[in-house]
Amino acid sequence: MSPQRWTVKCTSEFALFERFLRGEDIRPVLEQRATLGFNSQRIWCAYSIPLIGVLNPFDHPDYFDKWPDLLALTASYGLYAEVTAFTGPYPFFPSQASMVAFWDGLVTALEPVSNLLDLEAVNEGDNGPNLGVPLNLLRQPACLSSHGSAVQDAPPMEPHWTVAGYRSPFSEWQRKVGHNAMEWADKWNIPVWTNEYPRTDNDPNLDHWYDGAASSALLCAGAGCFHSPHGKDSTLFTGNELDCAKAFIAGADSVPLEFQAGAYSRVEPNPPGILRIYRRTLSDGRFHEVRVRE
Amino acid sequence: MNKLFWFPTPIEAGADMTLTPDPLENGTVFPPIPSQPDVHSTGRVGVSFTIPANVPTSRGAALLTPGYVPETMRGILILSGVESYLLVDDVHYVKKGGNLPRLVANGRFIAQDIP
Numbered sequence: 001m002s003p004q005r006w007t008v009k010c011t012s013e014f015a016l017f018e019r020f021l022r023g024e025d026i027r028p029v030l031e032q033r034a035t036l037g038f039n040s041q042r043i044w045c046a047y048s049i050p051l052i053g054v055l056n057p058f059d060h061p062d063y064f065d066k067w068p069d070l071l072a073l074t075a076s077y078g079l080y081a082e083v084t085a086f087t088g089p090y091p092f093f094p095s096q097a098s099m100v101a102f103w104d105g106l107v108t109a110l111e112p113v114s115n116l117l118d119l120e121a122v123n124e125g126d127n128g129p130n131l132g133v134p135l136n137l138l139r140q141p142a143c144l145s146s147h148g149s150a151v152q153d154a155p156p157m158e159p160h161w162t163v164a165g166y167r168s169p170f171s172e173w174q175r176k177v178g179h180n181a182m183e184w185a186d187k188w189n190i191p192v193w194t195n196e197y198p199r200t201d202n203d204p205n206l207d208h209w210y211d212g213a214a215s216s217a218l219l220c221a222g223a224g225c226f227h228s229p230h231g232k233d234s235t236l237f238t239g240n241e242l243d244c245a246k247a248f249i250a251g252a253d254s255v256p257l258e259f260q261a262g263a264y265s266r267v268e269p270n271p272p273g274i275l276r277i278y279r280r281t282l283s284d285g286r287f288h289e290v291r292v293r294e
Numbered sequence: 295m296n297k298l299f300w301f302p303t304p305i306e307a308g309a310d311m312t313l314t315p316d317p318l319e320n321g322t323v324f325p326p327i328p329s330q331p332d333v334h335s336t337g338r339v340g341v342s343f344t345i346p347a348n349v350p351t352s353r354g355a356a357l358l359t360p361g362y363v364p365e366t367m368r369g370i371l372i373l374s375g376v377e378s379y380l381l382v383d384d385v386h387y388v389k390k391g392g393n394l395p396r397l398v399a400n401g402r403f404i405a406q407d408i409p
Contacts, residue, residue, distance in 0.1 A: 002407075003398060004408050005400070006406045007403075075394050078394065080397065114396045144397060162399050189401065236365065
């Protein structure tokens with residue numbers, strides 16, 4: 001086997017499995033995401049949340065059998081999946097034992113699937129509505145996995161497993177999605193990326209989407225996870241959201257991944273209009289830098 | 295030059311459509327051809343695509359309609375005969391399914407484990 005560098009170019013796709021279970025045609029969505037240049041989707045497993053929908057796993061006797069079917073379909077579009085097991089509130093799980101059993105079912109269903117990016121235990125695990133998942137009782141899968149993300153700018157849920165998802169604060173997010181994720185990666189020596197950006201309706205500035213993805217692709221394990229209203233309900237991107245997605249991918253693709261191996265430095269001073277200049281320099285002296293705009 | 299007409303419903307979906315002929319085996323790549331508002335000789339309102347003379351007939355092509363479903367339609371572009379047309383349901387086009395390389399941790403980054 002020979003490892004080939006790969007960066008996370010993910011989009012939130014929370015309701016995709018729910019739509020798939022309902023028998024809806026999700027292929028136009030997959031085609032749009034793949035055509036735009038995304039290589040992965042963040043898909044949720046169980047939830048009851050306005051604007052996203054309701055997915056009660058116990059309504060579907062074939063729930064676990066359908067996961068490999070969904071990922072076979074997404075693989076045909078060249079897409080990997082970050083699968084997030086829990087996000088609160090938890091009306092479908094009467095006990096922590098039921099959560100552990102659910103996790104075991106997911107691990108069994110997904111471990112053999114080759115296009116799994118990672119299995120994430122909980123979304124923003126220390127956020128009030130999401131509390132209550134017995135992380136200490138969940139077995140670590142053989143695939144890439146994490147205990148989950150935390151609230152904005154908090155350490156990802158610990159103890160870490162093989163990867164981790166970071167959540168940046170909104171202030172200067174276009175530089176923190178990459179830089180702050182890198183700091184956790186350096187601390188733990190595991191791949192870390194921001195697995196939920198601010199939503200496009202909260203910041204429609206295309207430059208921010210380009211710069212956030214570019215600096216992240218240079219500094220940490222992924223350009224990160226693009227987040228938008230139609231990523232929540234897994235329907236087609238339109239309007240400014242579509243333009244932001246294109247900017248995100250263009251930024252991610254602007255970075256040659258060989259420079260991930262370079263030494264990190266920050267170039268100063270910052271010219272007017274520039275928040276930070278991030279650089280990685282290879283041992284042969286070549287470097288790549290990203291200028292993150294205000 | 296050949297002209298291909300298309301009559302989308304709703305008609306406004308035609309505003310940003312593009313038609314992209316598939317690349318040729320010799321490496322020739324065709325840029326997307328933008329739609330333009332047009333009226334067919336029958337009087338029907340639609341859009342048309344002006345296809346360069348170097349695009350051969352009976353090859354695959356993709357019709358992109360941003361923001362509408364299906365966003366991409368594939369077909370075979372027929373340029374010979376009385377009128378050009380796009381034969382959709384391109385049964386020659388399939389996607390490789392199922393097996394992407396596994397992802398592995400590579401220090402602080404991620405790699406595909408290529409066999």
